[in-house]
Amino acid sequence: MNNIVIDLHSHSTISDGLLSPRELINHAHNKNVNVLALTDHDDIAGLAEAKKEAERVKMTFINGVEISVTWRKRTLHIVGLRFDSSNENLKKNLSLIRKGRNTRAQKMAHSLGLAGIGNAYEGAKKYARSGTLGRIHFARFIVEQGYAKDIKSVFKKYLIQGKPGFVEHEWASLGDAVQWINDAGGSAVIAHPGRYDMGSKLYPVLFDEFKELGGAAIEVISGSQDPSQTKYFSECASKYDLLASCGSDFHGPGISFREMGKPQPMPPAVTPVWRDWHEVHASFQ
Ligand SMILES: [Zn+2]
Ligand SMILES: [Zn+2]
Numbered sequence: 001m002n003n004i005v006i007d008l009h010s011h012s013t014i015s016d017g018l019l020s021p022r023e024l025i026n027h028a029h030n031k032n033v034n035v036l037a038l039t040d041h042d043d044i045a046g047l048a049e050a051k052k053e054a055e056r057v058k059m060t061f062i063n064g065v066e067i068s069v070t071w072r073k074r075t076l077h078i079v080g081l082r083f084d085s086s087n088e089n090l091k092k093n094l095s096l097i098r099k100g101r102n103t104r105a106q107k108m109a110h111s112l113g114l115a116g117i118g119n120a121y122e123g124a125k126k127y128a129r130s131g132t133l134g135r136i137h138f139a140r141f142i143v144e145q146g147y148a149k150d151i152k153s154v155f156k157k158y159l160i161q162g163k164p165g166f167v168e169h170e171w172a173s174l175g176d177a178v179q180w181i182n183d184a185g186g187s188a189v190i191a192h193p194g195r196y197d198m199g200s201k202l203y204p205v206l207f208d209e210f211k212e213l214g215g216a217a218i219e220v221i222s223g224s225q226d227p228s229q230t231k232y233f234s235e236c237a238s239k240y241d242l243l244a245s246c247g248s249d250f251h252g253p254g255i256s257f258r259e260m261g262k263p264q265p266m267p268p269a270v271t272p273v274w275r276d277w278h279e280v281h282a283s284f285q
Contacts, residue, residue, distance in 0.1 A: 004284055005261050006274065008037040008062060009079055009191060009219065009247020012050070013129040015040035015066075016136045018252025020129075021050035027253070029057045031261030034283045035274070037064035037247070039079050039191075041134060042097040047085050060283045065090075066191055067181070068097060068171040071206065074196060075169075078177045079219070079245070082277065083186025090184040097172055098132045105133035107167040108159070112138070115164030117147055135159050136251075151255075178213045187216035187273055189245045193236075194222065194229040207240040217273040221246035221266060223258030234267040244270035 011017030012024045019027055021038060028036045036059060038050045044065050054061035063085050069076045083090060109121035123141035124133050139154040148154040158165040172180075181188040190210060198206065207218070219225075220233045221244075237244045246263050250256045266272060274280040 014046035021046035039064035077191035080181035083184035087184035217243035
């Protein structure tokens with residue numbers, strides 16, 4: 001049973017990943033992933049292609065999305081899993097978020113222009129094959145233009161609060177995001193909780209509020225989290241009566257925190273978010 005590899009967080013070219021949905025499924029398959037969710041930022045346009053390819057290679061596929069949320073002046077990411085992808089309300093609200101994202105991109109380009117980096121909108125667009133623009137696309141353009149040596153140093157010099165290219169932006173509310181996911185029959189998950197700038201006092205407030213709003217799970221295992229964080233978040237999951245999820249947050253070969261197919265083991269004390277998912281249990285057999 002432990003040999004089954006479940007990865008419930010990954011990206012394709014529909015948002016800021018490097019592989020198309022079809023390529024992503026094949027990559028995951030080659031890395032021995034048995035169950036995969038595609039969770040592009042604020043967009044579910046890749047699900048149909050990914051599902052079809054997953055059926056072809058006999059991999060279990062889970063519908064997913066990663067919704068950008070503003071909570072107490074912070075941007076959080078809420079993953080939605082196993083919802084009905086034809087749900088009109090979810091589709092409509094995701095399209096509104098993408099419109100906001102595009103407005104933000106134009107403002108970011110303007111701000112970078114004032115700092116001497118011209119044509120950033122068009123430049124970033126080259127890196128967004130089919131999706132809408134995110135900070136990572138600007139980062140790739142800034143490296144290409146020689147203003148920073150790598151993606152990491154872009155984020156030190158640009159695009160973060162107080163630096164050129166940073167734009168204050170209001171995403172969806174936490175309550176709205178959870179409700180859209182729940183209304184579409186899915187489960188809402190706090191993505192990579194270790195990546196937020198929150199002290200130990202604020203985490204309990206977030207988990208408490210998330211549970212109250214109808215949230216289902218925490219990503220106890222994430223590609224960007226270390227074992228001490230896994231321990232803390234699995235204790236939080238038990239304490240706040242939340243389920244546990246795991247995902248690599250894979251964006252493409254060479255640019256991800258962690259390669260697919262090698263997750264840390266799920267701590268035995270937690271209850272997995274796939275507890276009642278028959279298709280996942282079927283892949284255990
Ligand atoms: Zn994220
Ligand atoms: Zn992600």
